[in-house]
Amino acid sequence: MKITSVKAYVVNPELGDSPFIKDDWQWTYVVIDTDEGISGWGESSNVPRKGSHISAHGISIVEDALVGKDPSDIEHIWHTIYRNYTYLGSRGFPTTLLSGIDIALWDLKGKVLNLPIYDLLGGKVRENVPLYANGWFDGCLTPEEYADAAKKIIANGHDTIKLDPFLEMIPFHTTYIDGKISKKGENEGYEIVSAVRESVGKNVNILIDAHGNFDVPTAVRLSNKLYEDSDIGWFEEPVPPESFHALENFRNQTFAPVCVGERLFTRWDFQHVLENNLADYIMPDVTWSGGISELRKISNLSELYYIPISPHNAQGAGQILAGAHIGMHVPNFYKLEHCISFIPGYNEFLKEPINFDGNKLVMPKGPGLGIDLDMEKLIYKLHEDWK
Ligand SMILES: [Mg+2]
Incomplete structure (x- = not known):
């Protein structure tokens, strides 16, 4: 199995009226597709002040390093991305990019093996x-x-x-x-x-x-x-x-x-x-x-x-x-x-x-994370700067 694409989606979620929340809070979901038609998803959101846009742009750039790799080698991919961006400080921005990719790879592995991630x-x-x-x-x-x-x-x-x-x-x-x-x-x-x-x-x-x-x-x-x-x-x-x-x-x-x-x-x-x-x-x-x-x-x-x-x-x-x-x-x-x-x-x-x-x-019963993203809803609620 090979990775064919790694895409970020910046969305406008339905949020309450919390003191934390201001207009510029978005979430970034990450979807990894493969040549066998199985996809995994994760999240690299980063708030506030459009941090989610920053991480989404980063993932778009990191995609090149992932296409063609075997998605089952999660640990190897983790270290590759982490070491690629040591000069960005290793911790913080690079690990935010890594997080969504890593979660998506675990979701994908769970779907391939038909097991929840905790298993x-x-x-x-x-x-x-x-x-x-x-x-x-x-x-x-x-x-x-x-x-x-x-x-x-x-x-x-x-x-x-x-x-x-x-x-x-x-x-x-x-x-x-x-x-x-x-x-x-x-x-x-x-x-x-x-x-x-x-x-x-x-x-x-x-x-x-x-x-x-x-x-x-x-x-x-x-x-x-x-x-x-x-x-x-x-x-x-x-x-x-x-x-x-x-x-x-x-x-x-x-x-x-x-x-x-x-x-x-x-x-x-x-x-x-x-x-x-x-x-x-x-x-x-x-x-x-x-x-x-x-x-x-x-x-x-x-x-x-x-x-x-x-x-x-x-x-x-x-x-x-x-x-x-x-x-x-x-x-x-x-x-x-x-x-x-x-x-x-x-x-x-x-x-x-x-x-x-x-x-x-x-816990949901499904494999991987247990519940899948609804891609139609995701695309419908993309942030206006991410269409
Ligand atoms: Mg706190």
Whole structure:
């Protein structure tokens, strides 16, 4: 079997009214065709600021290196693409391209062998995939609105919920200048989390995403106050991802459990976090850190340290399905992130909807990723700059 084409599709998904989402969020799906008529699909989305267009252009260029190769040699293809782009920094852009290709190759292999990906990895260790809820607060602005929304999502069967209560920092991820927050913004965040805790009771896990928005003293102050007052389950990305020294400095001063990793890439980035005891949870992203092949290696590495993985998941259907296969197979798995407001967006490009059952994802029965892309819908909703 030979690869005949590798195509990227940038689409406009159906997204909710989340504070994360702005007009320039798209998803990039990757489709690999072969000379035997079997195709595999994956995802290389990258948001925000049209990151998905950047990765799609990259995949169009990488296609030349893949046409004619045997798609069953996933590991060899992974290393070829990775080493081809070492001078682009190895981690980040090259691994985002690799991720969609790698996921598509695993989907293809599953279809050829008529097995789900988790079976190819060595079989399942659980019957379904535990989830935690993000994106349950669309449109919420006040502590009361957050408290009401939290109550509803718990009533739907969730027991672990995540939010970033520091609304002053919107748009999240991209606004770091001095790492500070105003006293008013800080107090608003405390009030939101406190209202949510009161609303959901003491047996629900509340995870806080700081989106790497803070300097060390600010992150220490916020995390300790939230841990002390509201018993938060983790404080995620306390500082920007570039400085492990800053992360260690934070780690030595906080009482809150720490989660990092959505902006770390490959086993080499996570090795430092694990060896230096910088986190209680790691959260690699299957569409950024190198696909299913790499996520499995990162998971196995973290198992050596008895640190759970909890994959970052804030993009499309390929991401959640690929992460779910890892969740079925990997023993040291906490929960897969799940953005409630993205469910229509996941399903609009699939031939059948993903089966969410409260705080679980029930794995589809089909081979490969388990559900196929609906190419007609994909082409219908291509982004206007990608037609
Ligand atoms: Mg995050």
